[in-house]
Amino acid sequence: xxxxxxxxxxxxxxxxxxxxxxxxxxxxxxxxxxxxxxxxxxxxxxxxxxxxxxxxxxxxxxxxxxxxxxxxxxxxxxxxxxxxxxxxxxxxxxxxxxxxxxxxxxxxxxxxxxxxxxxxxxxxxxxxxxxxxxxxxxxxxxxxxxxxxxxxxxxxxxxxxxxxxxxxxxxxxxxxxxxxxxxxxxxxxxxxxxxxxxxxxxxxxxxxxxxxxxx
Numbered sequence: 001x002x003x004x005x006x007x008x009x010x011x012x013x014x015x016x017x018x019x020x021x022x023x024x025x026x027x028x029x030x031x032x033x034x035x036x037x038x039x040x041x042x043x044x045x046x047x048x049x050x051x052x053x054x055x056x057x058x059x060x061x062x063x064x065x066x067x068x069x070x071x072x073x074x075x076x077x078x079x080x081x082x083x084x085x086x087x088x089x090x091x092x093x094x095x096x097x098x099x100x101x102x103x104x105x106x107x108x109x110x111x112x113x114x115x116x117x118x119x120x121x122x123x124x125x126x127x128x129x130x131x132x133x134x135x136x137x138x139x140x141x142x143x144x145x146x147x148x149x150x151x152x153x154x155x156x157x158x159x160x161x162x163x164x165x166x167x168x169x170x171x172x173x174x175x176x177x178x179x180x181x182x183x184x185x186x187x188x189x190x191x192x193x194x195x196x197x198x199x200x201x202x203x204x205x206x207x208x209x210x211x212x213x214x215x
Contacts, residue, residue, distance in 0.1 A: 006029055006039065007039055007042065009029060010039055010040075010043065011043065011048065013028060014059065014060040015060060017061075018059060019052070019056075020057055020059065021057045022036050022040075022055075022057065022058065025058070037054060040052075048060070049061040077166075079105070080105075081134065081173075083105070087099055136196045139196045139198060140163055140175060140190070140196065141166065143163045144166065148199065148201075148202055149161065149163075149180070149198075149201045149202070150162075150163055150177075150197065150198055151196075151197040151199055152177075152188065152195070152197075153193070153195040154188060159179050159180065159181040159182070160181060160199065161175075161177035161180065162177055162178040162180070162203045162209065164177055164178060164211040164214075165211055166190070167187075173189070173191070174188060175188045176211060
């Protein structure tokens, strides 16, 4: 039997979550204890969540280990949004798991300091309700891709906007727009948008109104 096959068989033996003595595992695999120890070291080095030590025993922790992942910006946005929605569920266990995952994800992400004019976004994070704005996401994305003007209503205010970009810092989502009414750029919190109405009017890039022209 090849080593990869024995490693797989060893992993199968550990899947019950119980504590196994090295001598018992070695006998089951028909290898020496010294070889068994090498197998254990190899599994641990590969990221398998095994706890224990020589002379005591080994068991498999109830965890799922993922290999290093490289996410696209869109995939990261989808993951962040999904966590935010689950974090608002009334199920205490699901909510706790979502918040724990959010903290681990934030710790793993590269640190990117916020510019001074965007620091306000983080202040709203504890009370942010992403799920309220989730239903608007398909319309907002479609309007950005199609360069379609929108009528937005938020907190009793309304205006005609050119949607330019959806952005997020952690789970704080904002929509960058050119506001036709105030003739200026704005960052709008997506969770505060009450309604979105696509307008029949499209827009084209104009100097001073493009995303790259924003101060």
